[in-house]
Amino acid sequence: MKFGFLRLVFVLGLLGSLCSGTASPPNVIIFYADDLGWGEITAQGFSRDIPTPHIDSLAKNGLRFTNGYVAATYCSPSRAGLLTGRYPTRFGHEFNTVANAVGLRADQTTLATRLKALGYATAAIGKWHLGNQPENRPTKRGFGEFYGTLNNTPFFHPTNFVDSHLSNDVREVKDDAFYTTDAYADRAVDWLDKNKTKPRFLYLPFNAVHAPLQATKKYLDRFPGITDEKRKTFAAMMSAMDDAVGRVLGKIRELGQEENTLIFFISDNGGPTQSITSSNGPLRGFKMTTFEGGTRVPFIAQWKGKIPAGKTYDLPVMNLDVLPTAIIAAGGKPEVSWQLDGVDLMPFLTGAKNSRPHQTLYWRYGPQWAIRHGDMKLVVARGGSGQPELYDLAADIGESKDLAAAQPTKVKELQAMWDQWSAEQAPASAPDAPAGNAKKNKKKRVN
Incomplete structure (x- = not known):
């Protein structure tokens, strides 16, 4: 009886210790x-x-x-x-x-x-x-x-x-x-x-x-x-x-x-x-x-x-x-x-959730911008055509095959989504110094 009681105390103490360790931030x-x-x-x-x-x-x-x-x-x-x-x-x-x-x-x-x-x-x-x-x-x-x-x-x-x-x-x-x-x-x-x-x-x-x-x-x-x-x-x-x-x-x-x-x-x-x-x-x-x-x-x-x-x-x-x-x-x-x-x-x-953490991701950097919705990405970036380019990242990680001309409806859909998101953003609090302006702003900018 005494042994059983001591064993119970030991187990409860161990459980308490484990719970305490688990709860530690x-x-x-x-x-x-x-x-x-x-x-x-x-x-x-x-x-x-x-x-x-x-x-x-x-x-x-x-x-x-x-x-x-x-x-x-x-x-x-x-x-x-x-x-x-x-x-x-x-x-x-x-x-x-x-x-x-x-x-x-x-x-x-x-x-x-x-x-x-x-x-x-x-x-x-x-x-x-x-x-x-x-x-x-x-x-x-x-x-x-x-x-x-x-x-x-x-x-x-x-x-x-x-x-x-x-x-x-x-x-x-x-x-x-x-x-x-x-x-x-x-x-x-x-x-x-x-x-x-x-x-x-x-x-x-x-x-x-x-x-x-x-x-x-x-x-x-x-x-x-x-x-x-x-x-x-x-x-x-x-x-x-x-x-x-x-x-x-x-x-x-x-x-x-x-x-x-x-x-x-x-x-x-x-x-x-x-x-x-x-x-x-x-x-x-x-x-x-x-x-x-x-x-x-x-x-x-x-x-x-x-x-x-x-x-x-x-x-x-x-x-x-x-x-x-x-x-x-x-x-x-x-x-x-x-x-x-x-x-x-x-x-x-x-594995508690099997859905996507984000269905859509957005970027805005001056005149450059992008939206990724699912695996489709619409982007305007330095070094690109200057027009929105559409890529299927699941098939084209290197963004080499522009699908914009073939899928104008998708371009319009993603453009509208990005426009709405961009309208919710605040004006920039500091001036830009991207590629074209980098030399002009060189003394002001800390990169």
Whole structure:
């Protein structure tokens, strides 16, 4: 009798422990690469000259999205969409911020603010690019700690650098041994180690592999077989970023929290192939275009025991989905008043829902625009004909066979849908600097 009672107590205690562990909010980590093309990481199966074992491990232990998109074709608006869960055009964030003048609009609430309200420790480590003004810096937008640059700067001696541990003053790093990618990994690992009493949200937006192409000898020496200097330096930068991802993953494992950590790896936009060699694989276009090469990006999610491992997901998703997915995983409940465009991905990834997360996706970037409805895409993009072009992405991932002339009714239907959506968007809050105006606005624009 006594033995039976003790066994009952043990079982109840074990169940309580398991329930308690299950209820513990997961850590959330977002690795956000800069200008990394869809074809680059080896898990995608196109480029083989740059090993990325740590990023690939996320795909092996998690899920790779073959139709993962971002809501904008370049840096700042992509980040604005990620951290708000809303199309950045809804609040005027159509183009890059203008240094010291325009940033993320004050009435937009970030994922960091929402997770902080749920009891999370929050940190942004890397390239911010959502406003240089004091009121727009990460520590004013929900992050308890910021270590990084306010916009894009060199990898050595970065300018616009802030370490909120020391002060909120902007400075240039003088240390010759300082290399941003390595330094961000150092701080991220340290921060994870020092904030063990709370669930943690780590946002790590690398400035790799954005120009300028700069790398340390340590990483350059890994690629003796690459003779093209531009490609070799790019490879070294990729390898450094992969190492940084590996160090963060290693710390999570060391802390015994891999099963309780939701991780995303995403690029902010497609690769600008000509300038840095970043490959978009078979996709047409590149950064700053609304062809697939500008908007479809490497996109991986890992949450051991929750997200199926080693699988691919082929229906379209967007970086806007990260916020509601993270909030619900953390035990929160998105409110209608948030007016989110993203959706919680977990029911789709676990098979609880078999429908599409999004029937329709939209883009607007000045005179360039696109709509994807099902597998049909209508697009006006730089490098195209100047007229709406229609593609069946299920059969033509490279957007090479324009069906507009053969399917005028479909063109009219998608044009009307995009026109209605575009009319709901806000006017741009900063001037544009796309291809034709880039030189004219060069001094004002921080890319």
